[in-house]
């Protein structure tokens with residue numbers, strides 16, 4: 001179900017009242033972490049007893065989580081090696097790990113010295129440093145599981161060089177033995193019939209989590225991140241997926257309010273729960289009427305695909321607002337589509353670049369209404385070189401824009417009056433979708449493998465990533481039809497209420513993306529995709545949930 005993401009500062013703030021009341025949050029966090037690690041070890045090795053676990057321990061409470069979890073694993077028979085990376089760490093955590101039998105290697109952190117008599121913690125001779133480094137590398141190479149407890153929410157960007165070089169060397173040495181490209185995260189051995197997997201788990205957040213590519217060799221690439229209390233907003237950025245691995249959220253009893261969230265991650269459970277079903281006393285108008293202005297003499301197929309997916313999504317009625325020729329194609333396939341004018345609860349404009357005369361007629365028909373519009377493809381050009389849609393026919397109505405990166409680059413170049421390239425968009429999809437939503441005043445759905453939906457207040461909805469099969473001609477037309485149908489249905493339900501809050505509309509658009517993803521898992525081209533929408537909507541309406 002929906003998981004809301006919060007800035008780390010909000011999560012740390014929510015810990016405060018519980019800590020003040022004496023609640024041992026670290027015990028909750030480390031217990032859950034130990035359970036997770038135990039599951040991983042059981043799955044990869046069959047048992048915890050005899051497994052080898054290496055803990056990178058930093059200077060703060062993040063190390064505390066890792067060390068208490070390691071102590072729990074040691075009590076279940078795991079061999080634990082703690083690598084302390086600073087001249088201080090979480091004392092109680094380290095004591096607990098030692099009591100449970102952990103060995104400790106103090107990895108040297110200070111500058112090299114040539115004086116062999118200086119061997120205090122952090123200051124040691126080159127020879128001793130080399131030996132300690134070799135010990136750490138040996139331990140890392142034979143570990144079944146490595147815990148990144150270097151920095152958590154208190155971490156600043158940029159690992160100190162002694163840690164960066166350690167990670168770099170480890171990644172290189174693991175890469176030499178690995179049959180995957182994810183050097184250091186997974187080592188497979190075949191031939192003897194055994195298969196060992198090394199798993200790297202980041203505690204709360206991977207240390208030095210940065211969306212930048214630079215220096216990525218020196219950073220933690222986790223297989224899993226076990227995060228506590230609330231989903232940290234930085235973990236959901238698609239650019240950090242290679243560093244976080246799969247993110248697992250552990251509830252430690254914090255009180256967080258959705259209003260403080262900056263994003264929402266939605267998945268199939270949300271679709272199962274939120275997809276609109278016909279009401280027993282409903283009728284075609286209460287289920288929503290969507291107008292589709294899509295397709296042209298040049299691209300008639302876009303009209304067919306957009307209309308097909310809207311019809312198949314289970315909306316009350318679909319009106320074809322385009323040319324006679326497109327309408328004939330559409331009605332040939334879907335006899336229920338109506339060409340007569342009349343009431344509408346949402347309109348989709350733009351797929352297949354409909355001719356101007358139909359666009360003008362449609363804009364006239366929508367004047368003095370608050371009917372929401374979904375602008376796709378050619379219709380995106382209607383959002384012009386203004387700070388927002390204020391003062392245009394788009395004002396006072398919900399507007400959803402559905403660009404891909406190239407279209408968003410053109411749109412933003414117009415809105416911001418500077419050249420924005422699609423490669424810049426691809427380098428920061430969330431940031432640019434938010435920028436476009438804020439400056440246009442519209443909901444912006446940026447299409448991609450990880451589609452991002454941004455509302456004008458910056459709030460984002462991230463639907464789970466779609467299948468690669470969706471990257472095919474006409475797929476966007478299908479998506480526009482689905483979103484138009486859903487927006488029409490929700491708007492029909494709420495037409496006598498105040499307008500849907502932007503975040504709610506963004507959520508509905510997110511459900512549309514999930515329908516599209518589910519259809520994409522059943523089809524390999526856009527024609528079949530439009531048909532698969534009927535299958536998906538049919539399961540949601542008649543069965544109550546998707547068969548997946």
Ligand SMILES: NC(=O)C1=CN([C@@H]2O[C@H](COP(=O)(O)OP(=O)(O)OC[C@H]3O[C@@H](n4cnc5c(N)ncnc54)[C@H](O)[C@@H]3O)[C@@H](O)[C@H]2O)[C@@H](O)CC1
Nearest residue numbers: 025026029060061062065151152153154155156157158204
């Ligand atoms: N407060 C609590 O009781 C709880 C804390 N928890 C854990 O504690 C973490 C936060 O703990 P802390 O606030 O101690 O923060 P960290 O454990 O991230 O460590 C902060 C320390 O690291 C140093 N540091 C940070 N970045 C550095 C860098 N790039 N180079 C050198 N030194 C750097 C800081 O100066 C500070 O001393 C969470 O992420 C979570 O894992 C959880 O156990 C939940 C409860």
